[in-house]
Amino acid sequence: MSENRDHVVDELLEAVWTCREDGQVTVDHCLERAHAEVGMSELIAVQDMGLIIIKNHSVEFTEKGVKRAESIIRRHRLAERLMVDVLGLTSEQSEKMACEFEHAIVPEVTNGICTLLGHPKECPHGKPIPPGEDCKSGRIEVTSALRPLSQVPCSERLLRVAYLRTSDHDRLHQLLSLGFSPGVEIRVHQRTPVLVVQVEQSEFALDYEVAGDIYVWFGEENHR
Amino acid sequence: MRGDLLGAGENEKRYRRRRRRRQRLARSVRHNFGRDTILIVGHLKVGKSTLFSWLVGKKQVQFTYPSTGVELSQGFLSTGKYRKLVDAPGIISLNDRSEDAFVIRDLLTRKRVGAVLLVLDAKNLKRGLALAVHLAEFELPLVVALNMVDESAQRGLEVDVKRLSNLLGVPVVETVAVEGRGLSQLKRKMATPRPLRINLEYPDYLSGLASHVASVLEGYPLSARAMAYQLVTGLKRAYEVLDDHVDLDVAEKLSEEIRQQNDSWKTQPDIAITKVANRQAQNIVKKVLKTQGDIRTRFADRIGIWTRRPSTGIPIAIVTLVAVYVFVGWLGATVLVDLLEGKLLGQVFIPWLQGWVDLIPESHLWFRELITGDFGLVTVGIALPLGIVLPVLATFFFAFAVLEDSGYLPRMSLLLDRAMRRIGLNGKGLVPLVMGLSCVTMAVLTTRMLDTKKQRIIATLLLVLTAPCAPLLGVMMVVLADLGLGATILVFGIIFLQVIIVGMAANWLLPGRKQDFMLELPPLRLPKLKNSLSKTAHRLYWFLKEAIPYFIIGTLVLYIFQQVGFLDVIRDASRPVLVKFLGLPKESADLFLMTFVRREAGAALLAQQMQSGLYDGVQAMVALVVMTMMMPCVNTLLVMFKERGIAVGSALLVFVMIYALLLGALMNLVLRAIGVEF
CATH class of the missing domain: 1.10.10 (Arc Repressor Mutant, subunit A)
Structure with missing residues (x-):
């Protein structure tokens, strides 16, 4: 396969x-x-x-190869850091899990983990972590967190969608079709009686249950 | 999956089904489609229908796609090798499980149309282009209308149309449908649609299978790639098409292969494909979209914000409803009805006609009666729909068209979401219910947009039981105008109370899960007078065409009953129920007879009978409420049985009739007991 x-x-x-x-x-x-x-x-x-x-x-x-290798190494070593720093595993345990993890995460999430961890420079074994674009652009090292859209106050800030957490197939399909895909930037305009969210140039009304399945990066915008 | 559904010996049945379906389809297809047909495809609310109306003018026909309930409109094009234009309903995506999307896929896959007019919202280019990426798999020539460029410009967005046209390989025309801008260019370009230059780039784990399926299906009279797209995506209804056009053993083998692969997939194929198409669309957007700094906040946008915030939105909603009521109830039901029915018909036309009729010799009294009698074809059959119903309906349709065109209704849905949940619906449910104030039959059809069976049943029940359609509403207002504001509030209050009581009870009794509420809010815009007027005219035309025969038939039936003395028999027979139970005069039997034919005809008759002082206030109110709630019109009945099935439909009907009679009796008792008078 x-x-x-x-x-x-x-x-x-x-x-x-x-x-x-x-x-x-x-x-x-x-x-x-x-x-x-x-x-x-x-x-x-x-x-x-x-x-x-x-x-x-x-x-x-080759040039193409370097890019791809850099990305996979970055994911692997960030995953190790996450296991050790946040979840408190030993570096041996983390090594094994990171091998699985590296294949499972998408670029948006990689950068998110990097920001979350405060843009670490080295992995737990002391090897360098290739910097991502966020690190290169000199974004100040911050801690950032994911939040479901249902818990985000309304403001003019742009929030980036991290992932959609739902087991409801129809809901997932509909959200994706409406443009709520990971990486897209959205705004919360209103919270009562339901949420009003802007995606690109469209406004949508969403109930709280649906909005609870949309996870966004919350807080990173403050530090741009 | 499908393999499990087919036991041994099912093949024969399938063959027979296939043949039947083919015959049924062939009939409709010959009429409405063909290689000279262009199909309009686009997301919801991108202005497809407005474009369609501009392109084909007034000559439009509505029809349903065979073996579905999907309504399509067809019109004729005056130039080019394409002669017909078909407008399909808006969709959320091409690969979802809605019936609307199915019909579009079906038409495209079977090559029933020759080309596609894809309508995109320039403000939401990415979403639109994702649809184009999906469409590419259907291998039909295409023209793109980039609509609402005025609104995208206001938002500081500029699309490089030439570049977009080059990237897609198809003509792209900028339009502003509501103003008719860009239409002549669009018409010209529609003569030369081109195949899309892009392809859907399947995710790795699906691409092999997709090309395999496509290669197996090569040579059959359908689009092989479109078929592959649907089968790989996991759209089960695609097998119907496969069965129709492909040898049974081939179809059997393919579905087996897909089923086996399906088990090993981690991500659902339709989700993966949607993601890929989104990404491809994003890449195109990057190349063609320029954003400028200055974004003008339109005044309408600011009002748009006010209308969706509860603190300002609820007062605005109330003001809007009052304004509609004043417009329809006062201007339509009082001023215009007076003018048309009272003055023009009552004082000029009918006396004039009476003069001529009186020339008919006494020996042919039946003929005089037939024309200008109590149930005369002119005095009742024509005067009711034209004099009483038409003016009210004109004002109502106009008000409704303005609300629709302004994009205001979804904002009301949003505000009412929570309240609607109490009665087992959600914000989306507002649309069918409000539609019910226009035409209950259409409204029952739109309950399809609701996602769960429970909601569809509740919405249908509330519609059939409580919603007075526009013609009926209009006549009710004429009647109530005589009784005063108190009676008006009381009657509508009682009906509204039933929405709450029955809705809450049904929500509590019926099983079913809660439904997601996701609704796009289109920007608020100032409706164009011309569009709203032409919409009103179009709807009025269809109403008159459809309703006048019913009025005439109803009148004729009553006339014959009266002539042969059967009317008195019915009046006497229904006396126990009407007179004893509901406290109505015995002549009210005529109303209910007429109501069976058409609801507003009954109410209009009530308005006429009231003029001769047959009813007091309470009786008129009871008659109005019972009439509204007891009997759906013939069309509504048909649609209800078709949509909900015989079992549910019958249950709803029986419930509605009993409930209405009981409520009428209760109303009579209570109002008499507390001595209300109007």
């Missing part, structure tokens, strides 16, 4: 990145370092995707 393949590609890119940090980018090192069951054929497949170049038994990233 292709989802599985993405998984393998990510693992290989991750291995190449860490080998590069150690300065040993031979094919053998890279294969050994990878967390998945992989061999030469997978490595060549990744080369065919235009992500790496294999030359004289050593591996180099």
Whole structure:
């Protein structure tokens, strides 16, 4: 399955990145370092995707490859920090969970975690975390939090949607179709008797139960 | 999934079903569709119908899509190789489970139309373009109308139309439908629709399956990619189309393959596809949308804010309702009715006609009676609808059109959401209920927009029981104008109280879960007089065309009953109920007979009978309430049975009739006991 393949590609890119940090980018090192069951054929497949170049038994990233590897490493190490700092796991436990976690989070959430953790520079093992765009743009390190839309006061502030938490399929589909997708910026105009929310140029009335399923980043705007 | 539904030996049945459906469809399809037809597609409230009206003019026909209840409008285009234009209802998305979306997919997949006119709201380009991305899978040539460019400009948004047209590969025309701007250009471009240059980029885990399904279906007389899109998305009704056009074994194998894959998917395909299309749309928006700094807050926007805040909104709502009441109740029901029925018909036309009729010899008295008698075709059959109903209806339709065009109604829904929940509905339920004050039949049809069965039943019950439709409401106002403001408040108060009592009881009794409330609030705009007037004229035309025959038939029936003496028999027979139970004069039997034919005809007859002093105040009020609540008109009955089914429909009808009689009797007792007089 292709989802599985993405998984393998990510693992290989991750291995190449860490080998590069150690300065040993031979094919053998890279294969050994990878967390998945992989061999030469997978490595060549990744080369065919235009992500790496294999030359004289050593591996180099292409420009596309670096970007993707950087993103996956960033997710992995931020996940580790989250486990250790916030959830209080040991770094060994965190390592294993982070491997799962890194595949599951979308870019919006990655940046959110980064902001939440105050833009950490290193992972619990002391390795550097590649900075995201928010970190580069010099956003002041702050703590930020997710809140359901039903608990957000009304103001002219733009709030970014983090995710939709709902098991109700029809509700999810309808919200997405109306434009409430993760990453979109919305405003809360009114709270009684129901919420009035602006998405792009449309206003919607939502009841509290529906609004409770829309989680937004709350607080980051103060520090922009 | 579907495989489970089909036991052995079901194939034969399916074949027969398929044939029946085909025949039924073929008939309607020949009439209304074809390769020379353009279908209008767009989200809710983007101005599709306004554009449609401008494009085809007054010659419009409404019809329902076979084996669904979806109403479509059709009109003719004067130029180009496309001759017909069909307006479909607005949708939220192309891949949702609503019946409206199904009809649109069905038309496109089976290639029943030749091209699509996609109407987008320029203010909400991203959402509109997401729809375009979905539409790309249906492989039909397309023209895009970028509507409401005036409102988007006010919001500081500017769309690079040329670039957008290049990216999509189709003609894009800027329009302002309410003003008719950009229409001649749109008409020109509609002669040359082009296929979209974009494709839906399926998420990785679906793309293989989608292309596989499409390749299997290549060569059948339907759009292979559209079919693949629907099957992969998990839209079950797509199998109906598959069954109709594809060999059974192929269809069987495909559905099995999809079912197997389905089990291994983590994300629901329709959710994943919606996300992908949104992202693709966002990428296009980035390239074509320019935002300027200066955003003018329109005065209308400020009023828009006032209308949705409870502190200002509730007073505004009350003022609005009073204004509508004054406009319809005073101008329509008093001034115009006086003018038309009292002066023009009563003092000029009918005396003049009477002069001629009196020339008919005494021996043909029956013929005199037929024309100008108690139940004469002219004095009742024509004078009632034209003299009493028409003026009131004209003012009501106009007021309603203004409210509709202004975008005010959803704001009222918002304010009333909580109150509506008490009676088992929510803010959305306001729309059918308010529609019920226009036409109960249409309103019962719109209960489809409600999401749960419980809500649809409650809404239908409240509509059939309590809502006086515009014609009836108008005549009620004529009657009540004679009785005074106190009686008016009392009658409407009693009816309104029933909405609360019956609604709360039904909410408590019927099982069902609570429904989400998500409603788009369109910006408030000043309605264009011309549009509201033409809407009013259109609705009046349909009313007269439909209602006058009923009035004439009703009058004719009463006339014949009177001539053969049957009327007295009925009057005597219904005496126990009407006279004893409800305290009405025995002539009121005529009203109820007429009411069976058409509700406002009964009420109009009441207005006439009242002039001869047959009723006192209490009797008139009881008659009005019972008439309003007891009997839905023939059309409403048909629609109710069709929408709710025979069982629920019959239950509702029996309940409504008994409830109305009991309430009438109670009213009579109480009002007499406390000695109310009007």
